[in-house]
Amino acid sequence: MKKYWKSLEEENGAEAAANEMAKVDHIHGGCVDLNGEIPGSTIASRRDFLKLCGFSLTAATIAASCEQQAIHKAIPFVIKPEEVLSGVANYYASTFIDGPEYCSVVVKTREGRPIKIEGNELSGISRGGTSARVQASVLSLYDSGRLQEPLQKSVKTTWEHVDQNIRSVLNTVNSQAGKIVILSSSIISPSTKNIYKDFIAKYSSTRVVYYDAASSSGMLTANQKTFGKQVIPAYKFDKAAVIVSFSADFLGTWISPIEFTKQYSGSRRLQKGANAMSRHIQFESGMSLTGSNADERFPIKPSEEAGLLIHLYNHIAILSGFGVFEESVPDATIDMSSLADELWKNRGKSLVVSGTNNEHVQVVVNAINHMLGNYGQTIDLDNHSNFKQGIDAEMDLLISEMNEGKIDVLLMNDVNPVYSLKDSGRFVEGLKKLKLSASISGYPDETAALVNYVCPSDHYLESWDDSEPVKGYYSLAQPVINRLFNTRNAQENFLKWMESESSYEDYVREYWKKNISPAKDDYGFRQFWTTSLQNGVYENSASSSSSPKLKAEVLNNALAGLRQNGSELFGDFEIACYESIAIGSGTQANNPWLQELPDPVSKVSWENFAAISPKNATESGLKNGDLITISSASATIKIPVLIQPGQAQNTISVALGYGRQRAGKVGDNVGSNAFPFIGQGYSVKVEKSGENRPLALTQSHHSMEGRPIVRETIFDKYLEDPASGNEMHAKSKAAAVTLYDPAVHHSYHWGLSIDLNACTGCGNCIISCQAENNVPVIGKEEIRKRRIMHWLRIDRYYSDSVDNPRVYHQPVMCQHCNSAPCENVCPVAATMHSDDGLNHQTYNRCIGTRYCMNNCPYKVRRFNWFAYSENDKFDFHMNSDLGRMVLNPDVVVRSRGVVEKCSMCIQRLQEAKVKAKLENRLMVEGDIKTACMQSCPADAIVFGDLNDDNSTISKNFSDERHYHLLEELSIFPSVGYMTKVRNKKEQTT
């Protein structure tokens, strides 16, 4: 289009605009008024703009802060059970029984579901202690991998069908005088034993064979031979001034570790003015939990053990005037004479134990203890324990008979021989030759897959039971929840099959009435029963113990046996298989808490490994995680290497209980099965494979780097000066300076004291804390990335030589510093200090900058890297409705992106506070125990009020052994530690 213009200005648009502007400037005298508004103008002004900005910002802020409320459906009771009060926990005494493992417990239930296991302080055996496996057992209850229905040839069926078929087969077999065998785990329940007796009475061709995956058969036969009693004696570690252990991990897995830990730490406690402490010497191949606590430890090959014991025997025999073994005793690799002297000086107050399953070695051990006069003092054969009953020879006989077709019916109760037998192939062959095989089991395990009938058994929290772990010590188990699945008491199967109408509950009650109750009349018994049920235990152990007579000829036989025992050499290495702290013999392999629990010494989780000595590793160029093949005549496994300081040269230690094939989704194919190596001789061949698979380690640096982290001294120096080894504490205290106002605690000041001398590092507190505080499981891959969520961890350090180091265990949780570095740096004040000295973490407020984690010198803060709940990538218990039933309703499940940490069980504190308030009083000592403290088998943790001068914790804090971790930083933690004291003669540094 043609462009018309009126003036030159119009043609030049820019100039025209300038003119317009000039006009405006002119109108307002060249200035804009203060508000920037042009009077009379409808154009949006700066003010309007700001108004609009302000409005949008406010609107956006309000919209953003309207948090979406999660909708939870709560269905009220139509008829409320009398004992259930919403939000208030009920506690029931019960008993944890898992084959030969025993612990008296108190079960915490909330709204009818068990959520936490506590130790039962009334028990004379476990005395309020538990173990990690006991703590974790509550999670196994809610395991969706449990057997849910009876199975016939792996197909679902009904109980009636199972019972009918089994009964008819039993009757036919019995009438034809065929052989029926009950293959059972060790039974510590007197009622169950009685059921077996009744069963035999009904089906006379029945015999019972006991079988333990980790067998103590050697000990049982040795005791039978030496003393005529096929039992495991009760040990009294608290009465022993000198404890010598040959590869017995009595603090971790041997016989009754909870009981022994209580005894052991009790005799090593150094309260003010203490002048005695037991001395512990350990001989072993791998570094066990017990070995890591020993005052002196000698790494030996498994094959050396017998020789050393004979030398020890000879030295003591000379001192005591007994006969000496003279024939072909191998040269002693370690001089035993001073040890013999020490034991001899403490005769009657000493204890020699061996973890070996070789009966000849056990005979020698018995002879040593006998010479030392320990029977009747530290060893009690009269009031013996019932933990292990399996005799290997009986099992071998059974397998042969099965293969020869001599057995008709095999009823298995709580055993999994297909997995845990060294030659399970023969057993499987034998199974095929049976008329009927049935397995009573909680899980569709390896054995259950191959039998005719699988009878799902209750979890112990769903069932009645009783037990007599040590003669005279009875305890009861009662159900604390209705059956979750179509399962029944293991014992009820036998009752049904022998056509008894009674339930197991009635049976137990009847049995107690007849055999245990002091009162036989109805009224008296009812009273007794109620009290026993309430207490969980009934103890009647008045009988004294005597020193038994030793059959002298047995000794010579034993020596002869040991001489023949030299197994053929297969390779350069000797293997030592052991039960791990977390997994044991593998019954709870499907428990993610246990799989994730780092091994107390190696700090490896989610796997077993081949521990080799640093020297061997250097020689053969192996590093952590390198896969090696271990082979013996009977088995070959491929397993990653862990370089373990303190491992005996040319030995390999491998944990049992791993490599399950049918444990469930968590436990399947975790690690390798080492059971085939048991009892095959020690010699194995090791080959490098060239592959590497990183281990899931939770700690990778093992030296304290000369820092005063775990402070230690030796007993002699402690006697001279209780503050020895802790000289720095006074200095740090004097030098402590802070710019901040000191924290003031008006009413209470909560604190925690950890006695490093009592702590054995067993890991019970870790799982107890995990159960109490809903700590998630994150899996192997995440552990490798060093993201473990445990609020409480146990640091483990080594010192001295790598060949035989001293080991230190140090539990570390939030130290609740009074000048907490984390509190300063949080931009949103999500972590604050409370009036009673706690360092609070407010999940709602946390935005996840993680500065607090960096600034925590103890690195105890944990971040929710992912959503650990309801996330298919973390398919553990928190990903299913059933598994989430274990969660503690008093503790929130943290969302993705927030920081969490130890709260000193603030939910317990609050509960006790409310209770005290209702009773119009102040809280007193004992009102609250944190989860870690409550069930500590070593009583190493003390929680209490630092404002109360008479509390145990205040006394601990004023003890000369007390110090704070990293106290030189002047951040004033509320958690204190007490020095480690070793009963060594002189400090070799």
Added chain:
Amino acid sequence: MYNISVRGPVIKGNKTVQDVTADICKPIETKPGNWWYVSLTISLIFMVFGAWSVYVLFDEGIGSFGVNNTVSWGWCIINFVWWVGIGHAGTAFSIFLLILRQKWRTSINRAAEAMTVAAIICAGAFPLLHMGRLHYAFFVFPYPNTRGPIWLNFNSPLGWDVVAIGTYLMTSAMFWYIGMIPDLATVRDRARSKLKKFLYGVASFGWNGSSQNWLRLETLSWILGGLAAALVVSVHSIVAMDFATSVLPGWHTTIFPPYFVVGAILSGFAMVLTLMIIIRKIYKLDNYITDSHLNAICKILLFISLIMGTAYVTEMFMAWYSGNEFEIFTFFHNRITGEYNIAFWIMLSGNAIIPQLFWFKKVRQNMVIIFLISIIINIGMWFERYVIVITSLTKDMLPANWASYSPSLVEIGLFIGTIGFFVTFILLFFRHLPMISINEVKGILKYSQVKNK
């Protein structure tokens, strides 16, 4: 006053005022070369990688990073500090040289400021992405609320950070933009297409070149300049305090604020140098960005790298002199000889040793070497942050916690993504905005021609 007979002309080639306008507007008015499209494509691909990383991060959580319980801060924080450092140059350039009456700055400050804005945006993204719960990020602002009210923790350096970075970004962006208004008007006036005329017209806020306009521009520039001068020092001091207020050995040092500011200037100037050499080469603006400009920057870098060297030695000396076992370990056993010692030596050589080559005039005149050194300094500065963040965290007080750290693909992706954003921003800046301040260069033209008196 600038003495041309002593120092030589600031702008070479006897440019007239019209030449200046034409030369600088040329890239905006002509189609860019193929290199531009290729670079843009690559940087967009980088940004896509970054976007994927952000998606994974939001979908899965911080767990998609390589960080762990011990090393809770990783690449994100390194990159945050690195970008903030780079973002220092623009404003430092404009402000400090303005105060020091360095006329030669005029041909460089515009690009440097653009770089600042891009870098600060990149930097600001990291603390946000690094947050566990980004949707509650507004908790860090002090605003009245119904939660108590709960305020932010005024003791926390992270709270100061929000303020410092936010203010710095806004001030720098404003300073940059305000200075650009007269030039945008020039572009508008020269624009042929209606769309361009309209867009540049809007962008130039109706600038008409009146004395009133100039007066206000100058006033505002001085006010913002004055504010920004303080911010240049404060922003990186505060970033330094993110570390210095902690108890961690290797972080807990009072030297950090000045040391960080100097470090930032070093990395920023190095980045300016990199950028200027590219501009010069590609747009043939040698007459505006002359050898003497680069020479001056090199001299500044030399001086700053000496300060850096002093800072490194001071840190080391203080660790030894304090006798604090944790510090001695961190500095002597972890940084110099430990697992990450390569990072330490790259840092030391890149920031303190290699820049010493600038003592030699021949080096300062060799474009290739200058360019390489500028890159090396930036790498060195990245590793300085790596040394500070990672080595201090991996091995702190309790050896049981010691852990290693390596970045995940997501973390690398975020870094690459910000590089992509930065390059894209700069490319668009080259293409659509006057990369040298036309009006300011014109202002110093009188120092450019050797006139016969």
